[in-house]
Amino acid sequence: MFVYFDLDDTLLDHRHAERKALADLRDRYLALFGTLSVDELQAQYRAVSEPLWREYETGAIDKETLQERRFADLLAEMEAPHADPALVRRYYVQCYRRHWRLVPGAQAAYEAIAEHLPVGLMTNGFAEVQAEKLKEFPVLEERAETVVVCEENGALKPDPEAFRHATEQAGVEADEVLYVGDSYRTDVEGAQNAGWRVAWFTPDGPDDRSTDDCSFVFDDWDTLAERLTE
Numbered sequence: 057m058f059v060y061f062d063l064d065d066t067l068l069d070h071r072h073a074e075r076k077a078l079a080d081l082r083d084r085y086l087a088l089f090g091t092l093s094v095d096e097l098q099a100q101y102r103a104v105s106e107p108l109w110r111e112y113e114t115g116a117i118d119k120e121t122l123q124e125r126r127f128a129d130l131l132a133e134m135e136a137p138h139a140d141p142a143l144v145r146r147y148y149v150q151c152y153r154r155h156w157r158l159v160p161g162a163q164a165a166y167e168a169i170a171e172h173l174p175v176g177l178m179t180n181g182f183a184e185v186q187a188e189k190l191k192e193f194p195v196l197e198e199r200a201e202t203v204v205v206c207e208e209n210g211a212l213k214p215d216p217e218a219f220r221h222a223t224e225q226a227g228v229e230a231d232e233v234l235y236v237g238d239s240y241r242t243d244v245e246g247a248q249n250a251g252w253r254v255a256w257f258t259p260d261g262p263d264d265r266s267t268d269d270c271s272f273v274f275d276d277w278d279t280l281a282e283r284l285t286e
């Protein structure tokens with residue numbers, strides 16, 4: 057079996073970095089965001105950025121549009137038409153990088169699994185940002201047989217083409233691949249449609265959305281490591 061891992065919110069704590077960066081943004085631009093708590097700002101930001109990410113993943117908008125619109129639309133929501141979204145975005149990106157960390161427990165499990173099985177990374181994020189993340193946490197790439205940054209191949213998860221390419225990179229058959237990821241839409245459904253098995257990471261606790269027989273759900277990393285190294 058070959059085990060591919062998703063990066064954001066699976067191995068790397070994207071949500072933590074996003075929240076901290078938004079808190080920094082709120083402190084810096086109190087006049088714009090000061091009426092919101094950090095929770096409210098994050099909810100507002102996600103309400104704007106998640107639909108844009110989905111449009112990006114289906115090819116409806118390009119990367120530049122996504123990058124620009126997530127802050128332009130957020131400022132429009134805040135009724136701050138005179139603020140410069142490019143400046144706000146630049147500060148956010150700077151802060152976001154400063155707050156990267158791995159998901160608690162993920163590194164030990166990843167390394168333990170890599171001792172037993174070939175592992176790889178497969179991510180939808182922006183190529184240049186993902187490259188920085190891999191540089192920051194070199195152990196991820198060091199242990200990986202293959203790293204698939206979907207943007208570089210022109211097909212993003214859940215497009216079956218992204219999984220076909222990753223299968224080819226791994227040099228195994230589709231039913232020999234297990235995908236470890238947190239997103240139901242891009243990781244669970246995407247991998248199942250490609251004939252992969254799935255280990256769905258649900259850190260917020262059980263989720264009753266259905267998965268097929270080839271999948272299992274876990275919310276702590278020791279459980280996954282035990283299951284894959286026995």
Ligand SMILES: [Mg+2]
Binds near residue numbers: 063065066237239
């Ligand atoms: Mg993810």
